[in-house]
Amino acid sequence: MNDQFDVTLEDSVLLGEVELTTNLMVAASRSERHLTTEEIDRILGVTPDDD
Incomplete structure (x- = not known):
């Protein structure tokens, strides 16, 4: 039986x-x-802009 709530999600950006x-x-x-x-x-990890 498939469970519609059994979903594996991975969002690398998040x-x-x-x-x-x-x-x-x-x-x-x-x-x-x-x-x-x-x-x-x-x-x-921000680097300043070299203007």
């Missing part, structure tokens, strides 16, 4: 976003102050 959000939340909770923009960029 999993990546969850990982980034989790990393940011952990870093923020460990810090005793607000994170700087540079720290947030580093945690998220």
Whole structure:
């Protein structure tokens, strides 16, 4: 018997976003102050544009 609710889904983009959000939340909770923009960029893997 097939269960219509037994569906395996994997969304690699969503999993990546969850990982980034989790990393940011952990870093923020460990810090005793607000994170700087540079720290947030580093945690998220953002590189500044070279204009």
